[in-house]
Amino acid sequence: MDEPSDPIQELVDLVNDAPPVPLTDEVRVDGGELRAALAGLAESAEWAVHPKAASKLAKLVKKARGVPLTDQVRIDRKKLLRLVSDLRSGPAG
Numbered sequence: 001m002d003e004p005s006d007p008i009q010e011l012v013d014l015v016n017d018a019p020p021v022p023l024t025d026e027v028r029v030d031g032g033e034l035r036a037a038l039a040g041l042a043e044s045a046e047w048a049v050h051p052k053a054a055s056k057l058a059k060l061v062k063k064a065r066g067v068p069l070t071d072q073v074r075i076d077r078k079k080l081l082r083l084v085s086d087l088r089s090g091p092a093g
Helices: 007-016 031-042 045-049 051-062 077-088
Strands: 026-030 072-076
Touching (some): 007 077, 026 031, 031 051, 045 051, 045 077, 051 077
Antiparallel strands (some): 026 072
16 A cells, blocks of 8 residues: 555656756656656556657656766656646646
8 A cells, every 4th residue: 555546646756856956957866766657657547648748758758868877867857747737637629
């Protein structure tokens, strides 16, 4: 029961708790945790309902730049949260 019931919230929490990269909109996130959160989200209903936002989110995670000598990646927090917001919204009309 330790498993989060909302995969979107798990991803949001991961990004919001991550340390910022100074002078950018990026945060430093463990690459494995980020990919695991994305995999959990890929199994959710929101992923199937919003394929464009899901595809953009997957590309953003794939393009996240590695932080040298660590398991961390840098990812644009604002872009990620905007795409998550798109996933949470109702289907486009």
